[in-house]
Amino acid sequence: MRYGLEGRPTGLALVDYYGEKPPLTVDYGSSSLRLRQKKISAKGELLVRAVNEKPGARVLDMTAGLGIDAFILASYGHEVTMLERSKTIYLLVADALKRAEQDPQLKPVAARLAIHHWDSTRPFLPAKGFDAALVDPMFEEKKKSALPPGNMQMLQAFLGRGAELHPFLAAAQALGIRRTIVKRPRLDRAPLDNARRPVYQLTGRSSRLDVFFNQV
Numbered sequence: 001m002r003y004g005l006e007g008r009p010t011g012l013a014l015v016d017y018y019g020e021k022p023p024l025t026v027d028y029g030s031s032s033l034r035l036r037q038k039k040i041s042a043k044g045e046l047l048v049r050a051v052n053e054k055p056g057a058r059v060l061d062m063t064a065g066l067g068i069d070a071f072i073l074a075s076y077g078h079e080v081t082m083l084e085r086s087k088t089i090y091l092l093v094a095d096a097l098k099r100a101e102q103d104p105q106l107k108p109v110a111a112r113l114a115i116h117h118w119d120s121t122r123p124f125l126p127a128k129g130f131d132a133a134l135v136d137p138m139f140e141e142k143k144k145s146a147l148p149p150g151n152m153q154m155l156q157a158f159l160g161r162g163a164e165l166h167p168f169l170a171a172a173q174a175l176g177i178r179r180t181i182v183k184r185p186r187l188d189r190a191p192l193d194n195a196r197r198p199v200y201q202l203t204g205r206s207s208r209l210d211v212f213f214n215q216v
């Protein structure tokens, strides 16, 4: 067995027993996230701009991963429901959320976050009344993605790559979600969905957000 989940004093960790990378943990109180949190604004934070709603909007994060994007949106004031297909990654994030609930500064943000172990391309029945959906799977391409390289490499090594956009767009549409935001590497030009084009794009330093409108 190459990977294992270990309970450590700092929280649950995904350990690569053959690799040299440090164990993967999720810490919403890390100094880098606290710094980013302080800088969040409606104009400055690309994700917030893409959601384009006042604080309090309901966002369905269809590919939770480590929950960083969801945490940023919840820090702005949005209510974010995360869906994660991998049981291991789900457990890491659920553990991080529990720890965040114990931290007086993070508690209000954690209260706006929820995670479910679920494949979001399958109908998620409780998902009603969302204002926007966020999709950031690991698309099949070679360029760097937007997460911090260490965590991203570990996540990719553990989960592998390969996702099609269409099933996510179709699932968001079936749930009646008008806006779907797809996160991709900044310079990635490969078409992901032959049938549909984004209505607009927001380009940041390392990533790009393609915004689709669904007919609902």
Ligand SMILES: C[S@@+](CC[C@H](N)C(=O)[O-])C[C@H]1O[C@@H](n2cnc3c(N)ncnc32)[C@H](O)[C@@H]1O
Pocket (backbone or CB within 6 Å): 062, 063, 064, 065, 066, 067, 068, 069, 070, 083, 084, 085, 086, 089, 118, 119, 120, 121, 136, 137, 138, 147, 155, 159, 163
């Ligand atoms: C690149 S990561 C997302 C990173 C996330 N945006 C963040 O800020 O941490 C992609 C995640 O999507 C998950 N995923 C891929 N397809 C999925 C699906 N159909 N349903 C739910 N989760 C999925 C993967 O297991 C992986 O954890």
